[in-house]
Amino acid sequence: KQEVTQIPAALSVPEGENLVLNCSFTDSAIYNLQWFRQDPGKGLTSLLLIQSSQREQTSGRLNASLDKSSGRSTLYIAASQPGDSATYLCAVGAGGTSYGKLTFGQGTILTVHP
């Protein structure tokens, strides 16, 4: 059974800092990995999707990397802003008969203060 762990559980930083969120998974036989943000009381917003054959993806100030063999992904946020405050979730996409299933980590609660 796939297990996904995110570290740290919570992070508070001043505006302007660069930061790294970590995600690890136990079964390396994944199809893809997706990073989301969730604002309180809202649904999930997709940030980046990395296919299993890729090493990284970038969108604006966000960069996500994937090391499938070691079961790790990182989300790098450059020049953080108060608007980046949210819960960030890592989700691993399964293959085989569970193709399409996402298994989520517990999330990292990020607070960026002015």
Add this chain to the structure above:
Amino acid sequence: DTEVTQTPKHLVMGMTNKKSLKCEQHMGHRAMYWYKQKAKKPPELMFVYSYEKLSINESVPSRFSPECPNSSLLNLHLHALQPEDSALYLCASSAYRGLQPQHFGDGTRLSIL
């Protein structure tokens, strides 16, 4: 604005009621998903539909009954729910099952009295 629309946004129901949650997308996606999210927990997959056919059922109790009447619409019929079923129910869609990013709606917050 989210491209996946869920209604209603909030629902309060008794344990003997029958109600339905509705999800719509007009992005031409052929895969749709139901997730359940308890407070301060990550979403957990319930069902996956691909080309209007049920592909994955994560051993969800029969008091939850999904339906996909067409490629744009996904329903979740609720009957005889328990208080522990109170949660945020999220719908998502993707172009095809598996490889493409999943796009989520804002959810229906369900409270069972």
